[in-house]
Amino acid sequence: MTLRDLPAVHRLLEEPSLRAHAATVGPAAVKAAIAAVLDDARTAVTRGGTVPSAASLAADASERLSLAESDGLLDVLNGTGVLLHTNLGRAPLAAEALAAVERISGGYSNLEFDLEGGTRGSRHARVTALLREATGAEDALVVNNCAAAVLLAIDALAKDGEVIVARGQLVEIGGGMRLPDMVTRTGATLVEVGTTNRVYVADYERALTPRTALLLRSHTSNFRVEGFTADVAPRELAELGKRVGIATFEDLGSGALVDLTPFGLPREATVQESVAAGLDLIAFSGDKLLGGPQAGILVGRTSILARLRSNPFLRAVRVDKAMLAALGATLQLYGRPGGLARIPFYAMLAQTVEALRVRAGAVLAALGAQAPAVRVVESSAFAGGGTLPQAELPSLALALHSHGGTGGALAKRLRTLRPPLVGRAVGDEIWIDLRTILPAQDAALTVALRVALDITAE
Numbered sequence: 001m002t003l004r005d006l007p008a009v010h011r012l013l014e015e016p017s018l019r020a021h022a023a024t025v026g027p028a029a030v031k032a033a034i035a036a037v038l039d040d041a042r043t044a045v046t047r048g049g050t051v052p053s054a055a056s057l058a059a060d061a062s063e064r065l066s067l068a069e070s071d072g073l074l075d076v077l078n079g080t081g082v083l084l085h086t087n088l089g090r091a092p093l094a095a096e097a098l099a100a101v102e103r104i105s106g107g108y109s110n111l112e113f114d115l116e117g118g119t120r121g122s123r124h125a126r127v128t129a130l131l132r133e134a135t136g137a138e139d140a141l142v143v144n145n146c147a148a149a150v151l152l153a154i155d156a157l158a159k160d161g162e163v164i165v166a167r168g169q170l171v172e173i174g175g176g177m178r179l180p181d182m183v184t185r186t187g188a189t190l191v192e193v194g195t196t197n198r199v200y201v202a203d204y205e206r207a208l209t210p211r212t213a214l215l216l217r218s219h220t221s222n223f224r225v226e227g228f229t230a231d232v233a234p235r236e237l238a239e240l241g242k243r244v245g246i247a248t249f250e251d252l253g254s255g256a257l258v259d260l261t262p263f264g265l266p267r268e269a270t271v272q273e274s275v276a277a278g279l280d281l282i283a284f285s286g287d288k289l290l291g292g293p294q295a296g297i298l299v300g301r302t303s304i305l306a307r308l309r310s311n312p313f314l315r316a317v318r319v320d321k322a323m324l325a326a327l328g329a330t331l332q333l334y335g336r337p338g339g340l341a342r343i344p345f346y347a348m349l350a351q352t353v354e355a356l357r358v359r360a361g362a363v364l365a366a367l368g369a370q371a372p373a374v375r376v377v378e379s380s381a382f383a384g385g386g387t388l389p390q391a392e393l394p395s396l397a398l399a400l401h402s403h404g405g406t407g408g409a410l411a412k413r414l415r416t417l418r419p420p421l422v423g424r425a426v427g428d429e430i431w432i433d434l435r436t437i438l439p440a441q442d443a444a445l446t447v448a449l450r451v452a453l454d455i456t457a458e
């Protein structure tokens, strides 16, 4: 039996189970599912496996389609060029992080068990040590996400007191998360200082009252104020806090642990710099520039974190063991030579346009006769995830013409493929940016393109 014994796509389309699916999800999605199972079968056969029957291939394709129709989570080919795409799950995890999740979540673990003493332990101990090492902070705490970290911090440090924030930092993060609302929700009073574009230390000083509980600084994340601006640097705010005996807290949002400029991105203050500036507490996300799982990470002074640990909210925003395992494994990579390149976000950032061109060439070669329908175009990729809003990275995309239809109509069709292919509509084309397609997904991309081109050629 050889590859040639594999049934053809049109033969499988006639299988009754797949005909039924075609009626609900349309022929394109069915063809994509067939193409995917045939691809798997081809790989298996070339490795010495037997050729599956048409019925069993149809059953596999049908199972894929049922899964897709059941509204579950699907893996997606991200051709948007946005590396940290909140709608597409932000940072893909490193293989080491995935392995840790599998190891820890499939069974029992010493999550809250001290193996030496045989007594109750802390689920945070190991990750706390890694975070102290990575950031230089005295202490650390991990919660569900950065929004939860900010709420917990404000509630623990400033409930019923006054929180001073620069007017230009009163950011709406997205998904309805507005910093001013979060402050007032805890019962604290928001005291705005400065103007939209300028704030000085003297503004904070003038706003101090006996009820002042916290000096808060927020990363503006998704917008920039440019031109005639003045900001109070973390160090100045930390010095003021120390001088007047008020706690200082920075919501750093994306929280980079490494300098981003070697990757062609603008300079972004690292977590270590905020710690070194002397701020009492800093919050950042696990799944933005850190490249790990969803998490809210708090680092800072032991005395300040002790107040957060005794806050009743902490239990409500507690991290799950899978998240802790993934975060621990990701943080370990930061300390290892060559570790950064193991984190998909940084691996995607580091790809040269030349490397992308080689991948584009391989995809076109695999498309064979269909290749002329695809244009290789220079594009721009973006960090995304509420970080570095204006930073563009040179990138490369595959452009498909939507013969007769709009880019939007073609985009919709690509989204019905399994796995769905999400690109950017540019005029009457769809651009699939290669920087955000994981190299391991190039085969799946080729299958998706084959099906998509079949459709547009019809």
Ligand SMILES: *Cc1c(COP(=O)(O)O)cnc(C)c1O
Pocket (backbone or CB within 6 Å): 145, 146, 147, 148, 150, 173, 218, 219, 220, 221, 222, 251, 252, 253, 254, 284, 285, 286, 287, 295, 296, 385, 386
């Ligand atoms: C993204 C962001 C948040 C929210 O982080 P999540 O981990 O998504 O909850 C909070 N603050 C800032 C400044 C951010 O950029």
